[in-house]
Each structure stands twice: as C-alpha cells, then as structure tokens.
Amino acid sequence: MPAQLQISVGQYSDKGRKVINQDFHGVLVPDGPLLGMKGIAVVLADGISSSAVSQVASESAVKSFLTDYYCTSETWSVKTSAQRVIAATNSWLHAQTRQSRFRYDPDKGYVCTFSAVVFKGNGAHLFHIGDARIYRISGASAEQLTEDHRVYVSPEQSYLGRGLGVNPQVEIDYLNCEIDRGDVFLLTTDGVHEFITPRFMAATVQNNADDLDRAARLLAEEAYGNGSDDNLTVQIVRIDALPQGSNADLPARISALPPAPLLEARMIFDGYRIVREIHASSRSHIYLAEDVESGDRVALKTPSIDLRDDADYLRRFMTEEWIARRIDSPHVLKPLPQSRRRSHLYVAMEYVDGQTLTQWMIDHPKPDLEEVRVIVEQIAAGLRAFHRKEMLHQDLRPQNILIDRTGTVKIIDFGSVRVAGVAELSRHGQDNDILGTVQYTAPEYFTGQGGSPQADQFSLGVIAYQMLTGHLPYGARLAQAKEKYRKSRLRYVSAAEHNPVIPVWVDRALQRAVNLDQAKRYESLSEFLFDLRHPNARYLDTRPVPLMARNPLLFWKCLSLLLALVIVLLLARLRGVGL
Template structure:
C-alpha cells in the first residue's frame, strides 16, 4: 500500500498493490479484485471510497481515497480512558458503515481496529474490504466451501471458527468486541477466545465484566456489550440498531444485576467464595473427625 499523487487531479490517493508473497494465490487475487468491486457498490460516508480510474490499467492495482488521520488501533493507544459518549459516537459511525454493507447483502467479516480510520474531523471510516462476502457472488468466497477464516481471531465471531457461515450478527460480534476494548483496554474473553475451536470450548468462555475500580461504566452499558459478544449468535442482537439503542438507553433487564449469576458477573469472586466455603467445610469435617467423641 502506497501514498501516491494522481497526476490528473493532483490529489493524494492510496495505491494498493497485490502482495508479492501471495501473487500466485488465486483465492487471494480473487479477494483483491473484489475489493474495488465492493467499494464501488457501497455509498456511505463511513466506508472508504474508491477513486475513478480513467486511464488504461497495465497491471493489477486498486486506487482508494486518502484519509488523513489514524487507525482505531492508534486512537485507543492515544485515548486509553475515553468518555463513554465519545465511544458511542465512534461505534455509531462504524455501525452506519456496516449497515451500508448489510443493506447490499454483504458481510465485512474482518472488522477490527486496524481496519477503521478516524480522520482529523472525527469521521470514522471502514477501510478494508478484502474479506467481504457478497451474497450470491461465488468469487468473493475463497475455496470451494467458502469457510476459510479470513478475520483476525480476537475479533472473529465464533461461528466462523466453527466452520459455519456468517450473518450480520457476526459483524455485530466484532463491533461489540471493539466497543468493549475502547472502554476497557481489554478483550471481553481475554486470550481464551482466540484459542477456542469447539462449541464446548466457546460455551466455557467467561465474559469479564467491563466495570472495574478504574472505569465507571454503567452496568446497563456492560449488559448491552455482553449481549453483542455472546458466543452463540442467536443470543446476540438481531440488528445493529438494537445494540446502538441499548448503548444509549438503559435497558431494564440489564439494570437488575441480581438476575445474572455471580459466576457470569464476577467469576473471580465466585471462585474465591467457593474456595472459602470448601475450606470451611474441610475444616469442619476434620474437627469432627479428630475432635473426639
């Protein structure tokens, strides 16, 4: 990827060339060629736009608009403790871009901080479409069964790692993980999500609540994020708008934390309490056994 100047317009553009290491990989080349095709069919201020190429192409390349700013990855480094309202604004803009994909029956499939740009005006854009799946377009799906994992594991929905097909809820999972990371600086399941490969392993994942001693995150915001990143896609929100609404408006069922098992709310406290009770039980049994008649 290179920063270049269009000699016809004198505008700065991004020139993207195929990877030298993958130039003989037909699946990679299919995805590369699909990237511009996808970009030309999406019209959103929150999705990177392709540049019009009027001259004859003598080799394979893609020209995209240049966004002066920083990736969400760098933004999180520069803003380790952002206000919730700022995070909401970023999430809503990403969701607007995702919505443009979904309306065209496309799944992004590789939503992660490195693929999000924030320009100097604060506009957020999705910038990479190399993993996008287009409904009914076989060429957009690598391999014969279309089940190759293309995303970054920390943000990839479990159904992909189980070899199942994705849905808009899969992109929502990735958005939920990024929302959690922006607010906490952590991942909702730690490192265990990236190593899980079976349904049993995903069922055993323990969500780490976002609120802690250092961050005043409302429990109802945490409840919305928890639902968005559920390992089971059918337990997530059906549409992006529901998630966005719950990020701004307290949902009554997330205010009643007593209805959530302690094991899910605070796994560490649960196991500490269980260990204490077992220790007491053992001491009582020993006392009865050796305490005489």
C-alpha cells in the same frame, strides 16, 4: 467446456378450448456480466378462470420479473432479489384490484399463479405461488419440485389457496438445488399436468431431445387430446453447459495485468507521483500518491509481493474494488473513478488524512463514553451499508477502521467480505476459511457455522469493549474455543472490572452484543446502538443472576453432584443400619 452457463429451451402455449389464453411465459438469457452475476430466468404465470382480467396479471407478472430482477443489486442473492421483485409485483396487482370494480370480489381481479426458475452458477433457484408446476426430469420419470397451492373442498370442488395479487402480502415457496450438465427442468400449467402422466412427460422430452419446442407442443397436444379444458403452456429447459470454476463470471475476476511492483518515492506510476509508503503488511502495500494531472492526493493499494502467485489472494484483492464500487456510504472507503488504463493490478482509493482506530486507542487510553458511542455509531452505519447489499465484512478490527481529522470514521479493507450474490457462484455456497482476525472473529466461524450480520455485530461489540477497557471480553482464549465444550468454558469478563465507571446497563449491552451464542445477540445493530445510549430497564437490575441462568451446564453438574452425594450418604446409612 464453455466458461458460461448455457441452456436449450423449448416452449409452447395455446388457449386450448378456452376463448383466450390467460397464460404468459418468458425466458431471458442476459449478455455479459449479468449472465454470471444474475443468471438465466425462466418464468410462467397462469391466469384464473374466474377473472376476465387475469391475463393482464399474468403478462405483468412475467414481464416485471424479467425486467426488474436484472435491475436488483449484483451483490444480492437470487433469493433476496427475486422475492423482493415478486413482493413488489404482488403489491401492485393487489392495488390494481382494489382500485377497480373488483375490489370486493378479488377472485375476479388482477390475480394469477406464478412460477420461476433462476439458473445461476451451479444452482437452480425455484420460486412458486399457485398450482402451476416445476418438474425435474430424472431418468424415465418427472419429479415434481413444487407443491400445489390448491384447497380441495371435495373430489369435484377446489379453489386456489395462494395466488399472486390476492392479498397485500404473499407467501413464496423457495427451493435451491444443485444442477449438472444434462439436467432438464419442465414448467407446466394445470391445463397440461392434470391430463398427462409424469412418465409420459419424461419419455416425450427424451424422445425429442433435439427439438425441445416439438416436445413442448406434443405435451400440450396430449393433454388437449385427453380432455383438457384449460389453457396449455409448457416450458422445457435443458442445462447444456455450466460455468468453469467457482466464480468464473465474477466481474472482478483476476485481470490479465501483472501485479504492481514495489513502488518508491518520487517515481511516476500510471499517472501518479508516489509520495511515500503509508502501510505495509503481508497482505498489501499502501502508498500516498498525487495525481499528476489534478494534484489530488490518493491512496494506491498494491498486492503483496509474497502472495502475487496466489490465485485466491489475487481474486480477493481484485474483488475489493468491485465491492467498494457497489457501496455508497460516508463511512466506507471509496475507490476513485478509473479514467486511465492500468498497466498493473492495483486499486486507487480516496486518501484519508487521519489514523487507524488502533492508534486512536493508544492515544486515548481512557476515552469518554460519549466519544466511544460516536465512533461505534459511525462504524455501525458503515456495516449497515454492507448488510443492505447482503455483504458481511468478516474482518472488522481496529486496524481496518480509519478516523480522519474531522472525526469521520471509515471502514477499510474488503479482502474478507462475503457477497451473497458471489457466494452463489460456488457449488459449495461459501468458503469455510476464517479470513478475519481471530480476536475479533465471532465463534461460529470456528465451528464451521458460517457468518451472519450478528457475526459483524460481535466484532463491533469486541471493538467497543476494547475501546472502553483496553482489554478483550474473553481474553485471548476465544480463538482456542473451536469445540463446543471449550466454548462453554469461556466466561465474559465484566467491563466494569477493567473500568469501574462504566454503567452496568452499558456493560450488559456489550455482553449481549458479544454473546457466544449468535441467537442471543441483538437482532439488529440499531438495537445495540439504542441500548448503548438508553438504559435498558432489564439491565438496571443489579441483583445477582441465578447460576442456572448464567451457566445452565454448571448448574446441572452441581445438582447432579449434590444428588450423587445424597445417594452415597443414604447408601452408607442403610449399610450401617444393616450392620
């Protein structure tokens, strides 16, 4: 089976009984890495009869999607990329109407329906606005996957309830479904599907499987023969092959090069003179080296000797460089430009002359609150660079944070990073393995819920707590709380118990950031940072928190016990009276 996604396409469009064809459609199958990372896009737009310029809107919508979608970040998910492109197109069309003579009559402006399918990996991502339709052919019938956004006033009168360009913002229907080899998707405008049956659609596609263009034309002709008075457009897409493996098209896939050997001081390796080993662990080896040509100092990271036969480990190792090259932040370690041919697997990174946050905490057992704030803010800036690209670090810990001699903080080690755009290449969407260090990992990972930006926030909160107190907010018991009942027994230990000088409002901010329930954490890192610097009025109230608010489960247990005791006493009293 080919290693890439392959499709067959049939298309047909005609003005029908109308003067002009206001429909527009297109398909784009990219070459190279874009095929794996962004997928194949199939788009259909239908102009509305009340507008004389709607065909311009349809053409613009289709062309802009097929162009701009492939310019979005490779790390973004299909959903994020497509929705941002569609939203931008909607804003442009709406602005065109507002600047035209139709500003007070938008139904005559730059408006159209919009439906698109992006096939990526083993999934189909559907985006829909209006009353065109997307079907999936299954057996002898066609299953409608989209909902018509049409409002019916009466059986004879209706109007389009949602369209592209109607309002400044647009609501986009989204559906994600798995695909298999042989699946057939059908996109039609209302001039077609309102005049033929789903059974006829399925039969026509099956009877003309060797010529999908003919099948599309026959569907349109049947609708025309049945009295359709609208434009006629049909697109048929058949899945002929799916990519092999979960991440077959990932640009950072395992190279054919062998893993780098153990390096020794003074040896020359691919144009670098090895100075000394900086760090060694079960996951990697890091060396300080000098570029022989320029004399610049660099850090060379090589795969672990013990794991060089582990394909999953090598995949993550090579993905690290791919990830780092897609993030531009002074607080994220940057890889060096690769100008020379490599003989082995390794990564050349910028060299940071400094220390890990682990060593910094040893050297500063009682840091000033402002020092902690400055470091936490820089870590958060690095995390936001990941989150903007729809990435989760998932292994934020003091050992993975470097502080140089100028005080600049950098996040390193991207072996556990989850990339939304890459995770879509897997049939299951994501790995359930816990790749981070358990003491800093959000509890939702242990219960199989997966990660979110709030999970990275949890790790940052634990680090901030540890910097201020030298302890962990839940001790070493967090990793054992894999079941809900065990997690409910965990209690946050006030930072003030370890460091009495910490203000109560800072303690409350830390408590919220590391809340075991991700829904109760801050919605964004900026909120957490703000509360670390500005006393939150809600956190200045030092009155004891009621038991019901602190621990609802314990409250109801105590209440139930109290009621049970009352009942027992009443029964005993009644029995005594009866005697």
